[in-house]
Amino acid sequence: MLAGENATFDFARRLAAAIKPGLVIYLHGDLGAGKTTLVRGILNALGHSGRVKSPTYTLLETYRIGELELRHFDLYRLNSPEEWQSAGFDDEFDAGNIFLIEWPEQARGCLPPADLDVRFTILDEGRELNIDAKSKLGEQCLTCL
Numbered sequence: 001m002l003a004g005e006n007a008t009f010d011f012a013r014r015l016a017a018a019i020k021p022g023l024v025i026y027l028h029g030d031l032g033a034g035k036t037t038l039v040r041g042i043l044n045a046l047g048h049s050g051r052v053k054s055p056t057y058t059l060l061e062t063y064r065i066g067e068l069e070l071r072h073f074d075l076y077r078l079n080s081p082e083e084w085q086s087a088g089f090d091d092e093f094d095a096g097n098i099f100l101i102e103w104p105e106q107a108r109g110c111l112p113p114a115d116l117d118v119r120f121t122i123l124d125e126g127r128e129l130n131i132d133a134k135s136k137l138g139e140q141c142l143t144c145l
Contacts, residue, residue: 012044060087
């Protein structure tokens with residue numbers, strides 16, 4: 001249970017300490033559920049001091065923090081697998097980057113599988129957060145939380 005934005009940032013700090021290059025994190029939840037807030041918290045915890053905006057219209061924002069490269073996808077406005085292919089997003093995925101992907105269901109069949117599946121549910125007060133490890137790398141990450 002996340003009581004508010006500060007609780008989301010606290011969780012993001014713990015998650016940031018556990019992430020490793022190559023990690024693919026799917027972020028699920030309705031509009032306003034906290035997906036971008038979690039990404040902002042992770043980036044801030046890793047040392048990013050600039051603005052973090054949702055890539056709703058650009059679909060992708062890239063952040064470099066020291067040796068880490070983070071790719072933040074927001075696929076809400078993605079219309080088809082063909083749009084994914086024509087954007088060249090397949091070239092973004094390698095073992096050296098960290099991937100935070102909002103609305104992954106919009107690119108079903110195009111994305112690499114998730115290591116962590118994060119689901120936000122909006123409650124009357126706060127948010128429920130469920131995390132499932134989908135790989136060995138995801139399990140290692142959860143163990144560190």
